[in-house]
Amino acid sequence: MIKIDLHIHSTYCDGKSTLRESVDSAIEKGFATIGFSGHSYTFFDESYCMSLEDTERYFTEASWLGRRFKKKLTVLVGIEQDYYSDQPIDRYDYAICSVHYLKLGEEYIPVDESAEILKSAAEKYFDGDMYALCERYYETVSDLTNKWNARIIGHIDLITKFQEQEKLFDEDNPRYVAAWKKCVDKLLETQPLFEINTGAISRGYRTTPYPSKEIIDYIRENGGTFILSSDSHSAETIGFKFDEYEQYIEDKTVQI
Ligand SMILES: [Zn+2]
Numbered sequence: 001m002i003k004i005d006l007h008i009h010s011t012y013c014d015g016k017s018t019l020r021e022s023v024d025s026a027i028e029k030g031f032a033t034i035g036f037s038g039h040s041y042t043f044f045d046e047s048y049c050m051s052l053e054d055t056e057r058y059f060t061e062a063s064w065l066g067r068r069f070k071k072k073l074t075v076l077v078g079i080e081q082d083y084y085s086d087q088p089i090d091r092y093d094y095a096i097c098s099v100h101y102l103k104l105g106e107e108y109i110p111v112d113e114s115a116e117i118l119k120s121a122a123e124k125y126f127d128g129d130m131y132a133l134c135e136r137y138y139e140t141v142s143d144l145t146n147k148w149n150a151r152i153i154g155h156i157d158l159i160t161k162f163q164e165q166e167k168l169f170d171e172d173n174p175r176y177v178a179a180w181k182k183c184v185d186k187l188l189e190t191q192p193l194f195e196i197n198t199g200a201i202s203r204g205y206r207t208t209p210y211p212s213k214e215i216i217d218y219i220r221e222n223g224g225t226f227i228l229s230s231d232s233h234s235a236e237t238i239g240f241k242f243d244e245y246e247q248y249i250e251d252k253t254v255q256i
């Protein structure tokens with residue numbers, strides 16, 4: 001089984017486990033490498049990201065744990081950089097770049113908070129046209145490499161998070177398909193790693209990982225590569241269901 005997991009949150013942001021608890025769990029599970037990826041500071045919404053002060057503490061503690069446990073485990077210090085963050089990412093070992101909001105008018109609308117919020121955003125800004133909202137979402141994702149020189153693209157189709165509970169749009173609709181294909185084509189120009197992210201399964205929102213099978217196949221057919229991520233918000237879910245999805249990962253050694 002793949003023993004690298006670079007998408008792990010902690011109590012410094014919206015996770016339930018401390019960094020140390022995740023290190024202990026990863027060692028117990030036999031991991032060779034883990035990376036912490038705290039949510040980058042977003043000035044317009046402090047509810048789930050790390051505060052600026054905590055970002056410093058997080059960096060110091062994660063770096064220290066890396067030195068302390070280096071004989072048992074490689075601990076990388078990363079960040080999950082939101083598209084709209086304004087904090088630099090240079091000091092981290094890597095960044096997972098993700099779109100969690102859409103900036104519509106002067107508002108930052110969360111993509112992953114509820115189906116209700118997405119529906120009312122479509123009403124307010126797109127005359128109820130969910131496909132126009134999806135198009136805006138994928139345009140924003142497609143700019144991740146341009147804005148942040150993204151090496152890892154987080155949960156590319158996060159906009160589908162609530163589809164199993166409340167279907168907001170048809171994923172076979174040609175406008176939806178065209179939107180994600182255009183986005184993938186743009187991202188492929190710089191050959192980032194695309195996440196196969198099992199986080200919404202472990203947290204009960206979905207039965208399949210991000211992205212959809214269609215998007216995975218399209219990325220593969222066009223020469224893209226993947227990284228498996230648990231998007232863990234607690235120590236027990238590190239490596240969650242990696243055995244089921246590692247078939248998609250051709251190169252089992254990830255170069256960051
Ligand atoms: Zn995320």
Ligand SMILES: [Zn+2]
Binds near residue numbers: 007009080231
């Ligand atoms: Zn995450």
